[in-house]
Amino acid sequence: MTAKSKDELLHDHNHDGVDRRGFLKCMAWAGTGAFCIMQGGVLKSYSMSQMAQMGGKVGKGELSFVQISDSHMGFNKAANPDVVGTLKTAIDKVNALSTPAEFMLHTGDISHLSKPEEFDTVDQILKGATPKDIFYVPGEHDMLNDDGKQYLERYGKNTKGAGWYSFDKKGVHFIGLVNVLNLKAGGLGTLGHDQLEWMEDDVKHLKSSTPIVVFAHIPLWSVYPEWGWGTEDSAQALAYLKKFGSVTVLNGHIHQTMQKVEGNVTFHTAASTAFPQPEPGKAPSPGPMKVPAEQLKSVLGITDVNYVHGQHALAVVDSSLA
Amino acid sequence: MRRIVSTAVLFATTFGVAFAGLRAGERNISAAAQQKPDATEVKIDNFSFGPAELKVSVGTTVTWTNRDDIPHTAVSTDKTFKSKVLDTDEKFSFTFSKPGTYEYFCSIHPKMTGKVVVQ
Numbered sequence A: 001m002t003a004k005s006k007d008e009l010l011h012d013h014n015h016d017g018v019d020r021r022g023f024l025k026c027m028a029w030a031g032t033g034a035f036c037i038m039q040g041g042v043l044k045s046y047s048m049s050q051m052a053q054m055g056g057k058v059g060k061g062e063l064s065f066v067q068i069s070d071s072h073m074g075f076n077k078a079a080n081p082d083v084v085g086t087l088k089t090a091i092d093k094v095n096a097l098s099t100p101a102e103f104m105l106h107t108g109d110i111s112h113l114s115k116p117e118e119f120d121t122v123d124q125i126l127k128g129a130t131p132k133d134i135f136y137v138p139g140e141h142d143m144l145n146d147d148g149k150q151y152l153e154r155y156g157k158n159t160k161g162a163g164w165y166s167f168d169k170k171g172v173h174f175i176g177l178v179n180v181l182n183l184k185a186g187g188l189g190t191l192g193h194d195q196l197e198w199m200e201d202d203v204k205h206l207k208s209s210t211p212i213v214v215f216a217h218i219p220l221w222s223v224y225p226e227w228g229w230g231t232e233d234s235a236q237a238l239a240y241l242k243k244f245g246s247v248t249v250l251n252g253h254i255h256q257t258m259q260k261v262e263g264n265v266t267f268h269t270a271a272s273t274a275f276p277q278p279e280p281g282k283a284p285s286p287g288p289m290k291v292p293a294e295q296l297k298s299v300l301g302i303t304d305v306n307y308v309h310g311q312h313a314l315a316v317v318d319s320s321l322a
Numbered sequence B: 001m002r003r004i005v006s007t008a009v010l011f012a013t014t015f016g017v018a019f020a021g022l023r024a025g026e027r028n029i030s031a032a033a034q035q036k037p038d039a040t041e042v043k044i045d046n047f048s049f050g051p052a053e054l055k056v057s058v059g060t061t062v063t064w065t066n067r068d069d070i071p072h073t074a075v076s077t078d079k080t081f082k083s084k085v086l087d088t089d090e091k092f093s094f095t096f097s098k099p100g101t102y103e104y105f106c107s108i109h110p111k112m113t114g115k116v117v118v119q
């Protein structure tokens, strides 16, 4: 600890959870390939160059998986006329990871307009991924027109209700939630009574030492309610997870990486593989953001997650497609 | 040679200015039309309905046009009307045959709300 370089940040958050300045720096790096890790209640950030020096020591664990999000197949506007190409690049990245991913999570907005051919195209591209198991949750763009009937037929086998489910991998308990249905005028994303009740029951018998990963499309924390970037009944869901020592929440929807630590919970949003959206409040609307063509791949990305047994939390690494 | 080129440039410039002037005029006319209380167009721009509140008389047909790069819908909270998903430049029309206040929202982006008052 004596030879700490200036690129490394240590944030002690015994009191309010987060060191604001350090957290913002961690966020700023995320788009350009940063690495943020929770170790024993301390959030540490490293630049990618430091990671290389460390020889990949951090990030190797017993369970390694990848999150991709917001592929928006069918989108063809100026912000990215080639979402097929960028999704393929994302899958190339996944296949090239030094620690192979055992499976993938897709956190929704698979398609842009819920068209069968859009889902077909994504399915075809994902067949080229090394990890063969893919776990999905729907985005609002996947459940247009039919309240999710088509989505459930394609991706919802063995799920409950509108598509929620849980599973276990090497001692980690995963919970996939649906918060894009039955949206009310003026409201945010919503989980609803039935799903919350199912979730309470699902975690009741788990030991508090079980690491939990919750994944859903719309953020389960209040990122920016003015743009609908939050879930109105997420507090109830998180209340069921209070007893657990390690909870990691993975979301998409906002097409940019963000991270927040609150007590035992680490919240993280993944980049899109299709197009970026503006930072909260930095544009008149959250619509697709056009960046110069040569910069596009630097604002799209994948998220790599590693779990080391016995360590406090999971390590979440964003890397861009550039 | 040189003179011909510059004449051509001059011509193009003059034409360009004249054309720009015409377009500006057109815009003014449509802006004036939008301000009339009986306007029957709702434009969806930047994740908002414009105008957000519209007053029309019974029998009026209102048309919504999505001008965003992202799909939207217009769905009334009491289920009186429900558009299909509108991709860029797609339209939805509904004729209001009964007086009342119709609140509506985008079912994909519920933060987007609007109102049609039918008298």
Ligand SMILES: [Cu+2]
Binding pocket: B071, B072, B073, B106, B107, B108, B109, B112
């Ligand atoms: Cu919308």
